[in-house]
Every structure is written in C-alpha cells, then in structure tokens.
Amino acid sequence: MSLKAFHIIFVAVSVLLSLGLAAWGFHRFLTLGKSIHLLFGIGGLLAAAGLLVYGRYFLKKLKNISYL
Amino acid sequence: MDIPFTTKARPDTGLYNAKLGIWLFLASEVMLFGAFFSAYILLRVGADPGAWAHGLMNVPIGTFNTFVLILSSVTVVMAWAALKAHNYSLYRNCMVITIACALGFLVVKSFEYAEKFRHYEVWMKDGRRMTGHIDYEDGGVKKHAYLWSTKTLSKKKIESIAFTPDAPNEWATGQYYPPLTKEQLEHVKKHADSDTHHHEPIAIKSADIQRLSAFVPAHSTFFAIYFTMTALHGLHVLGGAIVLSFFLFRGHKMWKADPDRLTNRIEVGGLFWHFVDLVWIFLFPVMYIL
Structure with missing residues (x-):
C-alpha cells in the first residue's frame, strides 16, 4: 500500500473523528448547556467538511500515482 | 555490489525493499499498540464504580494537538508529492512544517504533563x-x-x-x-x-x-495507562521527527545523487508518520472524550 492509499484511509478516519467530536459536543451542549461544547460541535462539523473537501482535492491532484 | 530493489519494485512483490520493511515494522507496531488498547478496554470494563478518572483531561488542548498531527500528515504527503513532481524547494518547506508540527505537539504534550503533575x-x-x-x-x-x-x-x-x-x-x-x-x-x-x-x-x-x-501513574489505573500509552506515542513522535529531520537536513545530497531513492525514503517515513498520527486519532477520543 502506498502513502497515497494510507493517506486516504487517514483522512477518512479523521473525518469520522471530527464527526464524532461534533456529536459529542452537541450531545454535551444539549445535556449540560455549556457553550464550549457547542463550539466543539460546530468546529467538528467544519473540520469534517474541510477534510472532505481536502480529500477530494488530494484524489484529483494525485490521480496518476499508484495505490500500491 | 549494489543492493537490488532499493528504488525499483521487485517484480514478484511489487514493492521496493524499504516499503516491504516498513509494512512489516508497522505490523509489529499494530500488535504493540493493539495490546495496549486491549489492556485499556479490559482495565476500564473492570474498574470499580467511581475509580475511573473520568473527564480530567483538557479536551481543547487535546483537540488542538489532534489537528496539529492531522496537519503534519497532510504536509508530509505534500512533501512526498513535491519530490514526485521534482520540486525540491516545496518538499523542503513542507518538511519544515511537518517537523514544526511534531515539535509543537511534543511541547504542548509536555505542558499538559506538567499540569497533571501539579493537579x-x-x-x-x-x-x-x-x-x-x-x-x-x-x-x-x-x-x-x-x-x-x-x-x-x-x-x-x-x-x-x-x-x-x-x-x-x-x-x-x-x-x-x-x-x-x-x-x-x-x-x-x-x-x-x-x-x-x-x-x-x-x-x-x-x-x-x-x-x-x-495525577501521576500511581494515582489510578486510568492515569497509569494514560501515561504509558501517551508516553509511548510521544516517543514515536520524537523518533519520527528525528528521522524526518535527517531527510530534511541531509536529503539534498541524496536528491542530487539518486532522486528516486530519496522519494522512496520520504514515502517510507511518511507511512510511519501516518501510522503514528493514526494511533493518536484513536488515543484522543479514548483518553479524552469517551
């Protein structure tokens, strides 16, 4: 597996982490009501969106490099 | 005598030597960290009520460090892609950012440790x-x-x-x-x-x-496993930073002599770096959030 393939897996896991962080933040905000948790929720969603955009850009940019 | 397959892939495996070597090494690393994660799960499931030190981590600092490592993975791939495109100066800049992120992570982690030692x-x-x-x-x-x-x-x-x-x-x-x-x-x-x-x-x-x-390892089972796993991870970050620094400061000579060899070495270094960052991606929610 090349660095390209590993990087795609890494970005996918990072997106999942960001979404998890967002879910945690929103859940904590709804149950405890602290604004810092709302920030985590919004920040997590933005990070996930940013990573998805980056992932698409990365795939397009390195389309000529092998996955092996 | 030249060692074969240092730059070109072996026809039977489709891999050059270093890539096969790093994947074997990473397999052993998966077993090492896998054992620690298994130990964590068993210790947590078996903890007495009120004994698991929940919610004592600084989540904003941990989140910051997580995104520092994600950024470093992006820049190490960009460094490798720059070498593939024969752009050495872009490679150098990306590598500087990667190493700065690694050192930044370690500095923040050391402050976090120091805060625990006085809490x-x-x-x-x-x-x-x-x-x-x-x-x-x-x-x-x-x-x-x-x-x-x-x-x-x-x-x-x-x-x-x-x-x-x-x-x-x-x-x-x-x-x-x-x-x-x-x-x-x-x-x-x-x-x-x-x-x-x-x-x-x-x-x-x-x-x-x-x-x-x-909040030291003797405090509780949680802090014992927290310090063991994060310190082991920190050592990997330090090791990775040293290797990548070597490629940054001594890479130019190799680039002049054999550009493909340097490109392959950066790929191998990048694979290790991604593994180290991936471990943190699992460590962060386990230790800080869940």
Whole structure:
C-alpha cells in the first residue's frame, strides 16, 4: 500500500473523528448547556467538511500515482 | 555490489525493499499498540464504580494537538508529492512544517504533563474526595506544589495544605468524578443555576487526609495507562521527527545523487508518520472524550 492509499484511509478516519467530536459536543451542549461544547460541535462539523473537501482535492491532484 | 530493489519494485512483490520493511515494522507496531488498547478496554470494563478518572483531561488542548498531527500528515504527503513532481524547494518547506508540527505537539504534550503533575486528588478520612491544586510559600514566594503525595506530607512534616478545589467535574449528566457525597451533591444541585464557586483555597489538615496524589501513574489505573500509552506515542513522535529531520537536513545530497531513492525514503517515513498520527486519532477520543 502506498502513502497515497494510507493517506486516504487517514483522512477518512479523521473525518469520522471530527464527526464524532461534533456529536459529542452537541450531545454535551444539549445535556449540560455549556457553550464550549457547542463550539466543539460546530468546529467538528467544519473540520469534517474541510477534510472532505481536502480529500477530494488530494484524489484529483494525485490521480496518476499508484495505490500500491 | 549494489543492493537490488532499493528504488525499483521487485517484480514478484511489487514493492521496493524499504516499503516491504516498513509494512512489516508497522505490523509489529499494530500488535504493540493493539495490546495496549486491549489492556485499556479490559482495565476500564473492570474498574470499580467511581475509580475511573473520568473527564480530567483538557479536551481543547487535546483537540488542538489532534489537528496539529492531522496537519503534519497532510504536509508530509505534500512533501512526498513535491519530490514526485521534482520540486525540491516545496518538499523542503513542507518538511519544515511537518517537523514544526511534531515539535509543537511534543511541547504542548509536555505542558499538559506538567499540569497533571501539579493537579491533585485528595481522599479525606470522612469519605469526601476533591480534585484541585496545592500552593505553598517558600521564602515569601508563592509556588505550585509538584508531585506531592501522602508521603511528602509526613516527610516534610506539613501540618496543613492550602488546597484550591476544582468545581465539581460533571463528565456526564449527573455523574461526577470524583464521586460526590450526598451532602456535596445536594449542595451542587442547590447552586446549579448560580456560579458560586470562587476557587478560594481551603486549609486541610494533614491529619484529616487519608491519601493525596498528583495525577501521576500511581494515582489510578486510568492515569497509569494514560501515561504509558501517551508516553509511548510521544516517543514515536520524537523518533519520527528525528528521522524526518535527517531527510530534511541531509536529503539534498541524496536528491542530487539518486532522486528516486530519496522519494522512496520520504514515502517510507511518511507511512510511519501516518501510522503514528493514526494511533493518536484513536488515543484522543479514548483518553479524552469517551
């Protein structure tokens, strides 16, 4: 597996982490009501969106490099 | 005699030597960290109620460090892609950012460790438990107490400590660490709408203390596994930073002599770096959030 393939897996896991962080933040905000948790929720969603955009850009940019 | 397949792939495996080597090494690393993650799960599942030190991590700092490592993975791939495109100066810039991120991660982590070493839990003889900080005066200068324990109190013949308690740490709705007594819980509920916690230091007599511990491995099973896993991960970050620094500072000579070889070495270094970052992506939620 090349660095390209590993990087795609890494970005996918990072997106999942960001979404998890967002879910945690929103859940904590709804149950405890602290604004810092709302920030985590919004920040997590933005990070996930940013990573998805980056992932698409990365795939397009390195389309000529092998996955092996 | 030249060693074969250092740059070109072997026809049977489709891999050059170093790539096969790094994947075998990473397989052993998966087993190492896998064992620690398994140990973590078993320790947590088997922990007594109120013994798992929940919610004591600094989540904003951990989140910051997580995104620093994600950024470093992006830049190490960009460094490799730059070499593939024969752009050495872009490679160098990306590598500088990668190493800066690695060092930044380690600096932040060391501050986080230092904060833990001056953060305490006190177990009182009447059953109350509190977390907070201890300050003392030394020659008229106010200082933070680092790494004190119950033994320190008797060794230094300290009769009482000035303890600044934390606000009750509600890590989940209605669940606190350390667990609150019935009276403490009623007090918290009564004052839930008004922030009456002033973080004033309180004097606690050493004779009333059953146990005092900083947030060190000896504090609890949680901190033992936390320090073991994060320190092991930190050593990997340091090792990766040293190897990548070598490629940054000594790479130009190899680039002139054999550009494909340097490109392959950066790919191998990048694979290790991604593994180290991936471990953190799992460590962060496990230790800080869940």
